[in-house]
Amino acid sequence: MKAWEANIRRVVPYVPGDQPKGDRLIKLNTNENPYPPAPGVQRALQEMKAETFRKYPDPTSSDLVHALAERYGVGEDQVFVGVGSDDVIAMSFLTFFLSEKPILFPDISYSFYKVWADLFRIPYETPALDADFHIRTEDYMRPNGGVIFPNPNAPTGLLLPLDEVEEIIRRNQDGIVIVDEAYIDFAGASPAETSALELVKKYENLLVVQTFSKSRSMAGIRIGYAVGSPILIRALNDVKYSFNSYTMNIPSQILGVEAVKDEAYFRETVSKIVETREWAKGELWKLGFSFPDSRANFIFASHRRVPAEQLYEALRQEQIYVRYFKQPGLDNHLRITIGTREEMETLFAFLKGYLG
Numbered sequence: 001m002k003a004w005e006a007n008i009r010r011v012v013p014y015v016p017g018d019q020p021k022g023d024r025l026i027k028l029n030t031n032e033n034p035y036p037p038a039p040g041v042q043r044a045l046q047e048m049k050a051e052t053f054r055k056y057p058d059p060t061s062s063d064l065v066h067a068l069a070e071r072y073g074v075g076e077d078q079v080f081v082g083v084g085s086d087d088v089i090a091m092s093f094l095t096f097f098l099s100e101k102p103i104l105f106p107d108i109s110y111s112f113y114k115v116w117a118d119l120f121r122i123p124y125e126t127p128a129l130d131a132d133f134h135i136r137t138e139d140y141m142r143p144n145g146g147v148i149f150p151n152p153n154a155p156t157g158l159l160l161p162l163d164e165v166e167e168i169i170r171r172n173q174d175g176i177v178i179v180d181e182a183y184i185d186f187a188g189a190s191p192a193e194t195s196a197l198e199l200v201k202k203y204e205n206l207l208v209v210q211t212f213s214k215s216r217s218m219a220g221i222r223i224g225y226a227v228g229s230p231i232l233i234r235a236l237n238d239v240k241y242s243f244n245s246y247t248m249n250i251p252s253q254i255l256g257v258e259a260v261k262d263e264a265y266f267r268e269t270v271s272k273i274v275e276t277r278e279w280a281k282g283e284l285w286k287l288g289f290s291f292p293d294s295r296a297n298f299i300f301a302s303h304r305r306v307p308a309e310q311l312y313e314a315l316r317q318e319q320i321y322v323r324y325f326k327q328p329g330l331d332n333h334l335r336i337t338i339g340t341r342e343e344m345e346t347l348f349a350f351l352k353g354y355l356g
């Protein structure tokens with residue numbers, strides 16, 4: 001080993017789902033939205049002039065921050081935007097998890113948390129879910145350097161009821177609690193009953209993170225945001241400006257505003273996915289699968305007879321991509337993204353033949 005190699009930061013990176021190329025394939029492996037972004041996004045894209053790219057973008061993304069503040073009924077000083085919620089959460093780890101005590105997140109959860117904790121050398125502990133994949137709130141009532149969990153959780157799809165989320169926040173007021181709501185828009189009839197956004201008024205140490213990647217059909221444009229108290233948002237911005245002032249490019253800022261404006265389209269596509277999900281649960285059940293009761297845009301399913309890895313391979317042969325995690329505790333499940341009704345019908349037709 002060369003001496004300089006000791007100076008290299010070694011990390012085990014997060015592994016995203018495959019992005020296979022081709023038109024005929026059915027892609028149910030990365031929780032993308034099967035519907036296009038709002039029509040206004042397409043229109044704004046057509047009106048865009050390359051000439052505007054000559055200049056740097058607005059470093060504060062003020063139009064997008066304004067649109068989000070208005071949409072969620074909070075102050076502009078309570079919104080932080082980033083290049084996908086991955087960027088927002090990475091910045092949050094860097095900004096808020098400075099304690100020497102371990103941060104806490106569930107052992108089965110978004111696997112990026114562990115990667116960021118390792119990257120930033122943040123100590124962490126990962127309380128186990130119970131046998132039915134539920135978060136045990138009592139595990140988060142011990143001394144810690146901060147808490148983060150997705151709600152609904154990934155890859156289980158299970159929603160922690162809002163009163164239990166609040167209990168975790170209430171009992172952790174000496175640290176910062178981050179609720180990663182990447183899938184919250186799929187969780188129920190009224191966000192007021194499921195989202196921790198309302199609690200931001202009550203708890204200065206709460207940060208709620210959401211994304212345009214799933215419910216707003218814009219994974220490719222990379223927009224995420226956090227809502228929290230002005231103290232938290234200011235701290236996040238200070239760290240961001242110490243890293244890179246111009247993280248969000250001009251097209252993202254413009255197209256993001258267009259997406260937020262079209263509330264009707266957002267509601268329509270989200271409710272189509274929820275409907276398809278509920279129908280898909282019945283179909284999976286009939287085929288011999290069991291699964292936690294998902295409130296997200298995917299189902300984490302296990303077959304009573306056929307191993308998940310075998311199903312994953314068989315589906316891939318058919319150009320149907322689902323997500324398979326070759327990890328203890330997860331390796332007999334498939335995470336199946338909810339596609340269009342037609343895509344799901346193709347999936348079930350194949351499974352019927354294969355399992356039947």
Ligand SMILES: *Cc1c(COP(=O)(O)O)cnc(C)c1O
Nearest residue numbers: 084085086110150182211213224
């Ligand atoms: C998809 C996802 C994210 C990241 O999404 P971005 O595309 O970076 O906005 C964050 N957390 C969870 C739990 C996710 O599933």
